[in-house]
Amino acid sequence: MCGISGFAHSDPGRPINKQMLSAMTDIIRHRGPDGEGFYSGPGVALGFRRLSIIDLETGGQPIANEDGSLVLVCNGEIYNYEELRAQLVNRGHHFRTRSDAETILHLYEEHEADCLKYLRGMFAFALWDENRRRLFLARDRLGIKPLHYAVGEDETLYFGSEQKSILMADRIDRAIDPRAFNDLFTFGFILTPRTLFQKIRHLPPGHYLFYHGGKVSVTQYWDLFFPENREQKSLSEASWAEALLEKLKEVVAMHMRSDVPVGAWLSAGIDSSAVAALMRNISKDTVQTFSLAFENHPGYNEFGNQITLDKFPEFAFSNERIIFKDQHFELFSKALWHAENPTSSGTRISRMALSEATARRFKVVLTGEGSDEIFGGYPWYAVDKICSPFAVLPKSIRKLMLLGSVIPALKPWSSGVFMAPRTMDLKRFGFLIGSFNRENIITELFSDHWRQEVLKSGDEYSDLTAFPQFRRWRNFEKIQYMDTKTRLVDLIVLGLDRSSMAYSLETRVPFLDHELVELCAQIPPGLKMKYVKEKYILRKALKNHLPSVILRRKKRGLGTPHEPWLAGSLPEPIDALLSETQLKKKGYFKASFVRQLLTEHRSRRKNYSRALMAILSVQAWDDLFMKGKPTMDRSRSNV
Numbered sequence: 001m002c003g004i005s006g007f008a009h010s011d012p013g014r015p016i017n018k019q020m021l022s023a024m025t026d027i028i029r030h031r032g033p034d035g036e037g038f039y040s041g042p043g044v045a046l047g048f049r050r051l052s053i054i055d056l057e058t059g060g061q062p063i064a065n066e067d068g069s070l071v072l073v074c075n076g077e078i079y080n081y082e083e084l085r086a087q088l089v090n091r092g093h094h095f096r097t098r099s100d101a102e103t104i105l106h107l108y109e110e111h112e113a114d115c116l117k118y119l120r121g122m123f124a125f126a127l128w129d130e131n132r133r134r135l136f137l138a139r140d141r142l143g144i145k146p147l148h149y150a151v152g153e154d155e156t157l158y159f160g161s162e163q164k165s166i167l168m169a170d171r172i173d174r175a176i177d178p179r180a181f182n183d184l185f186t187f188g189f190i191l192t193p194r195t196l197f198q199k200i201r202h203l204p205p206g207h208y209l210f211y212h213g214g215k216v217s218v219t220q221y222w223d224l225f226f227p228e229n230r231e232q233k234s235l236s237e238a239s240w241a242e243a244l245l246e247k248l249k250e251v252v253a254m255h256m257r258s259d260v261p262v263g264a265w266l267s268a269g270i271d272s273s274a275v276a277a278l279m280r281n282i283s284k285d286t287v288q289t290f291s292l293a294f295e296n297h298p299g300y301n302e303f304g305n306q307i308t309l310d311k312f313p314e315f316a317f318s319n320e321r322i323i324f325k326d327q328h329f330e331l332f333s334k335a336l337w338h339a340e341n342p343t344s345s346g347t348r349i350s351r352m353a354l355s356e357a358t359a360r361r362f363k364v365v366l367t368g369e370g371s372d373e374i375f376g377g378y379p380w381y382a383v384d385k386i387c388s389p390f391a392v393l394p395k396s397i398r399k400l401m402l403l404g405s406v407i408p409a410l411k412p413w414s415s416g417v418f419m420a421p422r423t424m425d426l427k428r429f430g431f432l433i434g435s436f437n438r439e440n441i442i443t444e445l446f447s448d449h450w451r452q453e454v455l456k457s458g459d460e461y462s463d464l465t466a467f468p469q470f471r472r473w474r475n476f477e478k479i480q481y482m483d484t485k486t487r488l489v490d491l492i493v494l495g496l497d498r499s500s501m502a503y504s505l506e507t508r509v510p511f512l513d514h515e516l517v518e519l520c521a522q523i524p525p526g527l528k529m530k531y532v533k534e535k536y537i538l539r540k541a542l543k544n545h546l547p548s549v550i551l552r553r554k555k556r557g558l559g560t561p562h563e564p565w566l567a568g569s570l571p572e573p574i575d576a577l578l579s580e581t582q583l584k585k586k587g588y589f590k591a592s593f594v595r596q597l598l599t600e601h602r603s604r605r606k607n608y609s610r611a612l613m614a615i616l617s618v619q620a621w622d623d624l625f626m627k628g629k630p631t632m633d634r635s636r637s638n639v
Contacts, residue, residue: 002061003031003049003501004073004126004147005165008135010155010214012043021045024158024165027630030338031075031161031501037061039071044128044135047165048073051504053258053364065105066094069130074101075161076123076145077508079254084118101125108136113208116221120254120513124203126159135211141222141514142370143192143205143489146497150200155214162498163200163340164630172199174626178453181588184614185441185454186430188344189491195341196621205489222514224484225469226477226521240523241540248541251513252278255366263288263362265354265507266319268306270535270542270550271368271377275510277545279366280315288318288362292354294561295325312547322357324350329565332574332616337624338502342617343491344610346560351499359503369492370511373483374520375528375535376476377555380432382532383414384424388475391422424478425465426486432479433487434610441611444593476525484517563609567602577619578612586622589615 005024018040025036025047032049039046039062048061064071078084081100084107089095093106100121107115108127113136122144127136137159139147149159152171160166167174177198183190193201203209206222235243252275256262264276266289279287289310310319328349335348358365372378390398402415420431442454464485470478493509500507510516520528523537530536539551569575576582578598583591594615601608624630 002051002073002075003028003161003165004047004075004124005160006044006046006073006126007156007158007169008045008128008211009043012133014043014156016040016043016045018045020169021047023168024160025049027164027168028160028162030504033504035060037073039064039073039128041071041128041130043133046071046073046126046128051363051506053077053260053506061099061101063097063099063102063105065109070105070108071128071130072101072105072125074104074123074125075147076121076125076140077257077506078103078119078121078123079257079513080118080120082257113138113210113219113221116208120515122509122512124161133212136208137203137211138208138221139203139205141206142484142493142512142517144493144497144509144512146494147203148195148200149203149209149216150197151216152199157211157216162338163195163197163625166200167625167630172197175199178450178457181446181450181454181618182442182457184342184344184618185445185611187433187435187486188610188614189487190341190343191486192489196625205485224481224517224521226473226481228469228472237527237537237540240527240537241543243519244523244537245541245545247516247519248274248510249278249281251510251516252366253282254513255508255510256282258364260363261288262508263290263358263365265289265358265365265367266291266308266310266317267368268308268550268553269368269555270538270546270553271371271511273309273368273546273550274371274538274542275366275368276309276317277315277542280317281545286316286318288320290354290358290365291319291321292350293321293323294350295323296561306553307549309546309550320357320361322354324353324560326561326565328353329562329574330571333620333624334502335499336617336620337630338498339495340498340621340625341490341494342614342621343495344614344617345491345495346562346565346609346613348495348499349562350560351495352502355500355503355505355507359500359505362505364506364508365500366508366510367496368511369496369507369509370488370517371535371538372555373480373488373492374511374517375538376480376525377534378433378483379555380417380434381476381479381529381534383417384432384475384479385529385532387414387417387420388422388424390418391420395419424475426482429479429482429486445589445611445615447587447590450588474525476529477521480521562613563607566598566609566612567604574616574620577616577623582619586619588618588622 028049032051034052035050037048037060046062062071062073078100081103084103088106095102107118123140124145124147148163150166150172151157158166158169175198176196180190180194180196192204207218207220209218266272266276309315310317331349331352335352339348416431420428496507527537580591583589583594597608600606
């Protein structure tokens with residue numbers, strides 16, 4: 001796990017600014033405190049920060065092939081590197097290190113861009129091909145590792161694991177993308193490839209980029225597909241459960257490959273419990289686990305009053321519980337500095353606290369993220385199953401039905417879902433995941449200038465679902481696809497990467513192994529959610545590996561008590577961001593409306609915590625990233 005950065009000029013004769021490369025790399029030192037490395041050649045420069053996990057002695061980067069014509073910097077882990085290495089040695093390739101990253105170089109020699117098809121892991125890398133004078137950027141299939149890029153007016157391409165590296169080059173215009181604002185106040189996060197900067201893009205998962213002769217081309221090499229009904233494999237429930245368990249065992253074993261100790265994050269839920277239990281089966285040593293509890297807010301605990309796996313003697317876990325205190329809200333600014341893209345969620349703050357405590361003892365932990373996407377475990381899958389049959393009715397009839405007590409009581413957002421458009425697309429998906437009432441937000445929240453900018457920007461969501469297979473899938477699979485391509489990428493794993501790497505902690509996500517994801521895509525929806533019981537087939541697969549009390553437990557996600565925090569007294573620098581003076585100075589929002597939201601929230605008349613978190617994030621983001629070069633000193637003093 002590391003951080004990468006660099007740039008490539010269209011003109012190979014243009015001098016390399018090594019000081020700029022050093023600054024671009026040093027700003028992401030937190031991603032790799034164990035060392036640094038640089039490469040510069042005619043028209044190209046690569047930077048690397050190292051977190052030593054595999055091949056502690058010779059695994060430094062940049063790394064080159066035998067004749068030096070290929071040079072690589074890579075962030076992530078290739079879990080099947082041992083198998084790939086053996087195959088490549090048999091084909092005559094010579095390795096100089098034991099690192100997993102070196103396999104990419106030799107695979108590229110054999111297959112060029114098709115090398116990506118052979119990799120199992122989480123990765124984002126840059127490979128310079130001197131003979132072709134071509135820069136090759138690539139990102140893993142599920143977007144576990146981030147990779148940003150931008151092209152300057154001089155046709156130079158800049159890239160980095162984080163946007164901060166590109167900003168440190170100080171060659172990119174910082175104009176804001178109003179469509180990203182549209183995303184944030186529609187879904188609660190910004191959709192890839194957008195960032196809040198018009199010029200900085202996020203390379204989509206399952207894509208690679210070639211930069212050659214001043215031109216950029218982006219190509220998709222992997223996508224998630226579900227079988228059509230006539231193609232569904234006809235396996236019994238027991239056969240699916242057996243196949244799933246065997247793949248889970250294989251995946252967890254691969255994710256435990258490391259030259260340093262590996263721990264696990266443990267909640268009361270089935271996902272992290274499954275990972276930890278399988279780790280215990282594989283490891284001969286005690287598995288160290290870490291859990292999070294909230295002081296003064298027990299309702300937000302991952303485990304609450306529920307018994308967790310470490311309490312069962314047969315698992316012999318060593319567990320450390322981290323207490324998240326109210327003063328941890330002061331991590332808001334640091335969390336945003338690392339996350340870069342604003343969201344309406346406070347989860348990254350709690351992950352920062354968990355990561356900081358874990359990193360004192362470990363460099364690597366396994367987590368349960370990704371399970372909800374591949375098994376359809378979120379509450380909105382059941383809500384859609386209940387509400388979608390009524391979508392064929394006229395709106396007038398549906399409005400009358402809402403006067404009763406059944407539909408509104410299902411979930412806080414079910415009334416919106418009940419009135420949502422019938423077609424399963426990103427607009428309906430926004431209602432399902434509890435997005436903002438977009439029209440009201442745009443009409444009332446933004447300042448006059450930004451309201452016009454956002455309205456003019458329009459929507460650019462159609463491409464995500466504009467392919468023939470999507471229309472033939474069932475609603476459950478359509479939601480899974482949109483979950484995986486949007487919320488997973490731009491909220492879940494991005495937040496996980498940034499909050500953990502802030503403390504040089506590598507978080508691995510076995511449920512997002514692409515072979516496991518592809519297997520789960522073949523499982524019929526009726527086995528993923530049986531009636532309204534989520535993750536049915538996962539529970540079936542683990543029946544002999546987890547206690548029944550955990551197998552029966554309902555989904556309970558990690559939260560952060562930002563609702564009561566915002567209703568109380570905020571730290572002065574954070575509270576100041578919502579002052580009328582600061583709101584008017586920055587000019588994004590209508591100050592009177594924001595103050596109205598805050599007043600109503602603090603009076604407990606309505607819950608506006610998500611909107612207020614998004615507003616706070618934008619206000620703080622402006623301080624951190626729009627004024628000069630981003631530094632941690634500025635994040636401490638300004639927000």
